[in-house]
Amino acid sequence: MTLDTDMPEIAILPCLKRGESIEDVRLDRWAPAFGPVYALPNQAMARMLKVLNISTAAYVAAVAARYGINLRSSRAQGDERGPWAWRGEHAASWRAMHVRADGHRPKLLSFDELFEVMENASYGGQFAIAARMPANLFRATDWAQPLQLSGTMQIGIIDYLWGSGHSISHPGDLLVDGRSTRVDRASDIGFYTYDSCCGFVLDYFRIDAVAPATIPNGARLCRAPSVTP
Numbered sequence: 001m002t003l004d005t006d007m008p009e010i011a012i013l014p015c016l017k018r019g020e021s022i023e024d025v026r027l028d029r030w031a032p033a034f035g036p037v038y039a040l041p042n043q044a045m046a047r048m049l050k051v052l053n054i055s056t057a058a059y060v061a062a063v064a065a066r067y068g069i070n071l072r073s074s075r076a077q078g079d080e081r082g083p084w085a086w087r088g089e090h091a092a093s094w095r096a097m098h099v100r101a102d103g104h105r106p107k108l109l110s111f112d113e114l115f116e117v118m119e120n121a122s123y124g125g126q127f128a129i130a131a132r133m134p135a136n137l138f139r140a141t142d143w144a145q146p147l148q149l150s151g152t153m154q155i156g157i158i159d160y161l162w163g164s165g166h167s168i169s170h171p172g173d174l175l176v177d178g179r180s181t182r183v184d185r186a187s188d189i190g191f192y193t194y195d196s197c198c199g200f201v202l203d204y205f206r207i208d209a210v211a212p213a214t215i216p217n218g219a220r221l222c223r224a225p226s227v228t229p
Contacts, residue, residue, distance in 0.1 A: 009186040009193045010138060010207065011160075012129040014220040015047040016182045022160050022190055027124035031084050034124040034157075036062075036115050037069050038084075041093040048127040051221050052108045055101040060094060062111045105216055108223065109155065113168045117156045120166035125159030129174065129221065130167070130186060130194040133207035138185070141210045143178040148213035148224055151206045158197060160190025165197045169204050173224035177215045 016025060027045060031038035039045055049059055060071050069077050072095045074088035101107070109117070131153040141147070153174060156167025176183075186193040195205065216222060 006135055007132040007202070007206070008135055008138065009130055009132050009195050011184055011186040011189050012176055012221075013126055013182040014051045014129070014176070015044060015127050017180065018182065020182075022126050026126060027157060029124050030090060033122045034118060036118045037067050037071070037086065039118065039124070041071070041090055041097050044127075046097050046099050049099040051127065052114065053101050053105055053219070053222070054099070054107050054114070056094070056097045056099045058101065066111070066115060102216070102218055105219065105222060108221060109168070117166050117168060121157035121159070122164040123159040123162050125157055125161070125165065128156065128158050128194070129176075130154050130158070131205050131207045132195070132202060137207070137210060143183045145178050146213050146215040147176050147178055148211045149174045149176060149207050150209040152204050153207065154194055154200065154205060158192070158194055160186070160192055163192040163197055165194060167194060167198065170223070175213050175215050175219070175222050175224050177220045181220055
């Protein structure tokens, strides 16, 4: 037996609805590479912000503070030239996007973490949570219910078709609403996996336990609350 059969890589895709594929809805770019300024304000971007519990207004403000570009402004801005220059073509779409955050729960990723992921996921693709897990545990899990996953997982963006991706490690528990989230073996989703793109040791890339859980209202994915001894 091999690692791929004993401990397959699992893909958790909270921005895809049931029946949608990775080609139907994907994070994309208007510049040569993906990034916080260069991301298209499309349906996938709106869904990712919703899952992250980040409002559009907060995202636009964070981009302006970090990169000096007001995504909602139609005027040319910044020092970039050629295909990297912001000319305001997508400002109207940013103004039309109205994702709200739930003030009663924290963001899934900080802006430092999110921007690190976006800056290094060159082709965009899918917002995904990934880890290896025992094949027998994967088969025995009822994924169509709210679950608490325990282990060390990777949270980030990967292009399962073209092979770019970047993630941050999350050591701890995650709550996943399997009723509205696609979960599958990564090898059944596309040509590439997180592990083939980045290479992880199992200490940073495994789900050790799965249990039924209660998910905060409106959340598809969130960090489990800390348990105080």
